[in-house]
Amino acid sequence: MSEWRIFRNLDFLFLLFFGLLLGASLFILSTASLNVDPGHPYHYVKLQAVWIVTGLVLVAAVAAFDYEKIRRFTWALYGINLILLAAVLFVGSSAKGATRWIPITSTVSIQPSEFAKLFIIITLADFLAKRQGKLNRFRDFLAPFLFVLVPLVLVYKQPDLGTSMVFVAIFIVMMFVAGANPRKFGSLVLGTVLVVGLALWLHFAHGLPLPLKDYQLQRLIIFANPAADTTGGGYHVTQSIWAIGSGGLWGKGYRQGTQGRFNFLPEHHTDFIFSIVGEEFGFIGAVTLLFIYLIFILRAVGIAAKSRDLYGMLLSTGVVAMFVFHILINVGMTSGIMPVTGIPLPLISYGGSTMWANMAAAGLLLSVNLRRQKLLF
Template sequence: MDRRTLRNLDFLFIFITCLLLMASLVILSTASTNVLKSDPWHYVKMQAAWIMIGIGAAAVLAVIDYEKWRTYRWWIYGFNILLLLIVFFFGADAKGATRWIATPFGFNIQPSEFAKIFIIVTLADFLAERKGKLNNYKDFILPFLFILVPMLLILKQPDLGTTLVFVAIFIGMMFVAGANPWKFGGLLLGGAVIVGVALWLHFSTNLPGWLHWAEGLPLPMHEYQLRRLTIFMDPAADMSGDGYHIIQSIWAIGSGGLWGKGYQMGTQGQLNFLPEHHTDFIFSVVGEEFGFIGTVTLLFLFLIFLLRSLSIALKARDTYGMLISAGIVSMYTFHILVNVGMTSGIMPVTGIPLPLISAGGSAMLSNMASVGLLLSVNLRRRRLMF
């Protein structure tokens, strides 16, 4: 790249990203202290290492013209499916799920995290070829089938949270690709109604005679996943079971007050009452120890991050770049809203981490790869005329 191209670099976006990465290390230095008592700084050191690797990956992806990925669409798509299939044959089990592949270097990788990036890059090209041709219901079939295969493989692991992220990515990119808003929106609304009715029938036990046959309607999901989708509406109904995470999280955030209890002074997190407080429920630690001011500050940084990402999408030089950016924005937005929502008790617990903040090597590398792709689109937002 020459100096004229580098003039397009979004320094505010880079600055906000760096602030979020630094916030991750600060928050993890208190959230993970008691997770591994033999090495209190284990997760901070691992996170710092993955951040450095992620910065390198982001830099490489930023230098590469994003248009080059179009040439390898089907290769990338096939590699994505292959990685997800390998999980079933050589995957490592943890907490009742098979989502990771063990490496000889002493750490595991989670292919479903990288699958999100692969599907964004490939679906963007698939939809770019069909922009302006997504006006009828039949036009939605092929894009849906394109994303359905990796979604089903991830759901089978099982990983409901990442499966839902795929849905968010698909919806965001379809609208940006020009899908008829009334027809596509109507399908989404109809699908939501069907899911709601199916859940109601599954958990119903005293239906009228003419609906008695539908009581306990079987659904293609594990029972614990179904309970997690509904327990947030009344977590007190199972305080020691599925509602435990939500109750502990609400107590943690609520007890922080305006300024919080102070660094490493929280009780729910430090005493390990709050499960997964270094990953899925790390936002609860922010609320408990840094209070309302801390949570608002973090959410403000995310807001600026998303606005800059959206600006990159709007200034993209072509449809492909815009769709890549839209997919990434959809992914980040869904992650943030659902993670904050589930820790606050207003959304189901789906096991979705807080991007750029939660501990996790695969998630951090995936997030930084997304940053690199956004920078690649941003750097090439205008064609050089001389």
């Protein structure tokens, strides 16, 4: 009987806005994917519905599992993460210049890098919780850094710079929450940013070699000047800006957009789905979607703040960092204020691996939320 009492802690407002995002995904996809496969206009909507329904089972399973018990499997999960990421390099299938998927059947593949974000949150949370009060010196930061660096390098080798950046964002946020000396750790973060900025300047000004692919460097050039190559490397962002700008205040209307409907805008059902929101539903539609995200994130922050222990707080803030970074980068790149990185819009963009990873992350938040107070009887 006492087990049922934990459901009194359930954050129903979090669940409401979580459900609104899932509903918005199907609604937006019903127009964004209409002409991706002209012979089957609802193909991606149906598949997304499958990912959502099965994902809800995953949410319930993760939420029902006491998050504290996950700590027993930290190193097993860390090992599984490394094995999956390494497997991509050997047996992964390639598409559009990247090797990120492991084929399961002729039509179904999984993208381990999507689940790697969740694995690193879970394992790093335990790693840092055990070092509570011991993150005061510069040398104390080395072990957590190496802990994250190994899977990060495997992701970067795919190559997947966007997900690598997500790892960095998660690491920085979780380190601060874990109690890393803010002055010392903050100076390291700031110093790293300055070094990266200097390296980029030296590359473009003096040809300094960088460990980046040509297309990744091209994206940085296009970010600085989208008009430099509107038919080549800058095509995606140019079409996206046109789509969002043409929507005006109220948008062109449901299924009345031209950039997506006539396939001028690439990847408009995945990475650039926010552009369809801007074009067809205008500024009002875009702001409404961002408002839903805002409440969803604020409730997630509330869950983190009410966690019963540091481990739960680290899990929650890691998930929040992942969601926030995804939203900021995706909306930023589709609007032309961030470089194109191929990061999907969480809980909205089409994709089975992406959706399941995000759903599992939401389930983890609910697990922490349900157990925010220890039962007394």
